Amino acid sequence: MGQTITEKILARHAGKDSVKPGDLVNAKLDLIMCHDVTTTPAIDMLKAHGITKVFDPEKIVIMPDHFVPNKDIKSAEMIRKIRLWADEVGIETFYELGNHGVCHALLPEQGHVKPGMTLVGADSHTCTHGALGAFSTGIGSTDLAAALATGELWFKVPPTILFNVTGTLKDGVYAKDIILEIIRRIGVDGARYKAMEFKGNVIDALSIEARMTITNMAIEAGGKSGIIAADTKTLAYLKDRTEGEYEILQSDDDAEYEQIIDIDVSDLEPMVAFPHLPDNGKAVSEIKEKIKIDQAYIGSCTNGRIEDLRVAAEYFKGHKVAKGTRCIVIPATTDIWKQANKEGLLDIFMEAGATVSSPTCGACLGGHMGIIAGGEKCISTTNRNFVGRMGSPDSEVYLASPATVAASAVNGYISDPRKAVGE
Amino acid sequence: MRAHVYKRNHINTDEIIPARYLNMDKEAELAKFAMEDLDKEFVSKVEAGDVIIAGENFGCGSSREHAVWALRGAGVKAVIADSFARIFYRNCINNGFLAIECQGVSECIENGSEIEINVKDGKIKDLSNGKEYTFSALPDFAQEMLDVGGLLNLITKK
Numbered sequence: 001m002g003q004t005i006t007e008k009i010l011a012r013h014a015g016k017d018s019v020k021p022g023d024l025v026n027a028k029l030d031l032i033m034c035h036d037v038t039t040t041p042a043i044d045m046l047k048a049h050g051i052t053k054v055f056d057p058e059k060i061v062i063m064p065d066h067f068v069p070n071k072d073i074k075s076a077e078m079i080r081k082i083r084l085w086a087d088e089v090g091i092e093t094f095y096e097l098g099n100h101g102v103c104h105a106l107l108p109e110q111g112h113v114k115p116g117m118t119l120v121g122a123d124s125h126t127c128t129h130g131a132l133g134a135f136s137t138g139i140g141s142t143d144l145a146a147a148l149a150t151g152e153l154w155f156k157v158p159p160t161i162l163f164n165v166t167g168t169l170k171d172g173v174y175a176k177d178i179i180l181e182i183i184r185r186i187g188v189d190g191a192r193y194k195a196m197e198f199k200g201n202v203i204d205a206l207s208i209e210a211r212m213t214i215t216n217m218a219i220e221a222g223g224k225s226g227i228i229a230a231d232t233k234t235l236a237y238l239k240d241r242t243e244g245e246y247e248i249l250q251s252d253d254d255a256e257y258e259q260i261i262d263i264d265v266s267d268l269e270p271m272v273a274f275p276h277l278p279d280n281g282k283a284v285s286e287i288k289e290k291i292k293i294d295q296a297y298i299g300s301c302t303n304g305r306i307e308d309l310r311v312a313a314e315y316f317k318g319h320k321v322a323k324g325t326r327c328i329v330i331p332a333t334t335d336i337w338k339q340a341n342k343e344g345l346l347d348i349f350m351e352a353g354a355t356v357s358s359p360t361c362g363a364c365l366g367g368h369m370g371i372i373a374g375g376e377k378c379i380s381t382t383n384r385n386f387v388g389r390m391g392s393p394d395s396e397v398y399l400a401s402p403a404t405v406a407a408s409a410v411n412g413y414i415s416d417p418r419k420a421v422g423e
Numbered sequence: 424m425r426a427h428v429y430k431r432n433h434i435n436t437d438e439i440i441p442a443r444y445l446n447m448d449k450e451a452e453l454a455k456f457a458m459e460d461l462d463k464e465f466v467s468k469v470e471a472g473d474v475i476i477a478g479e480n481f482g483c484g485s486s487r488e489h490a491v492w493a494l495r496g497a498g499v500k501a502v503i504a505d506s507f508a509r510i511f512y513r514n515c516i517n518n519g520f521l522a523i524e525c526q527g528v529s530e531c532i533e534n535g536s537e538i539e540i541n542v543k544d545g546k547i548k549d550l551s552n553g554k555e556y557t558f559s560a561l562p563d564f565a566q567e568m569l570d571v572g573g574l575l576n577l578i579t580k581k
Contacts, residue, residue, distance in 0.1 A: 143513065
């Protein structure tokens, strides 16, 4: 019997010839990602258990991103604790302010992710990195502590659902719309505990950045991981970023999938996920009422990359953010910020009356920079619209692509990005 | 043990412990805000040893283990749900915190009922009407972690 990519990666890292869904394995880890919110407790646990060393400082990357620049004394103390501990245990890869960024944008951008590797991060959106053909999943702080100490973790091998995405995307429809549609179809627990593998001519045609938007939201369907087999685009993306060898794996033709879901996206429209679950998606043409928005947010590990900013900027050329609406643009990493600046995108945003901030995850989770008040509505390129996600429990979050968010910012209400804006 | 029953699916980590409190990580601090965005009264109602009963996919969303700590800190002894989100469930096991998957239970047990859990036999008894519900025993490794008080204790022991 053939195996899926996920099974192959887990088998290789567990020292086995093959594994099957349901097997409990101890897998060696190639990379561990830490950020500010979840790492401090892991450090406390290690210290409480007398563990003074990490298994391999070179396989550990630290990227404070949630509450940076430090939002208050408590978060400043948390990051300071991580900084001091990193020095103690000899971890050198620490993305300090000035080289910082949202971890799931920064990690692949800086060349830490390679096909075929196992990586864990103490953040639920760690599933993003499957876009490069890696097994990548989110963990909590205790798992993080165990991983830092031993370099391995227990995993139950997940069954895989294959999403075969075919057809031709229409203008104005993006990767974000595809994943919102997939989550709408299967529900927020439709892939609970499972690996979500994406293939098909539409996935082939997407850029690596767009593929990351898809795998990023696997967790919003309950998935353990999202994965896309590496191809020539992946190799081109990795060429100037990574050193060392890696193995390109493909799922076998006779691999056993729990389910195969065919999705033809030729008729897909821009999607908007209504409050308060990511599976509450509607095609933009179904929205009959005029939903006035107080804030439009462009950024995050889902849609804060340079291609996203380029798409959004098109809508602001020669237009202003609507009166009564605030627009926040947060390039996901320092390099993306610099590139957007070089291309004149930041000027376009600011000329339109949007504000541009330093990279942080903050607003996406209602933690920092861009929190919304009770009664307010925000349309956002982020990944979750749970109750209170971006601020007050009495606020509302609508999820959409950068194009839809930008068009809505200019109009002041939720808008179809395929229609003219600002009129 | 008294049951706080939420007949709802997809109760998520943002509701269990909102991100505005993630600049803290001590159980006693987090406990003050447990379930705040779902039920503002929860912290004043809950007593040590109580349990939460909920629908499908409990704990979906973030990897923040703070969700487990907030509940435990508030006195919650166990969560019983129709099903759990993966990372939350894993965090429970790793903390030696009891998470019991028991399909359909949220529809059957009424809020405020006194219940008894027998982990070894896989039984939940509703003392208000004597009805019993069975659940699959925890996997061996999960039981072992529960016995030693979590993953870190297990690793250190080994």
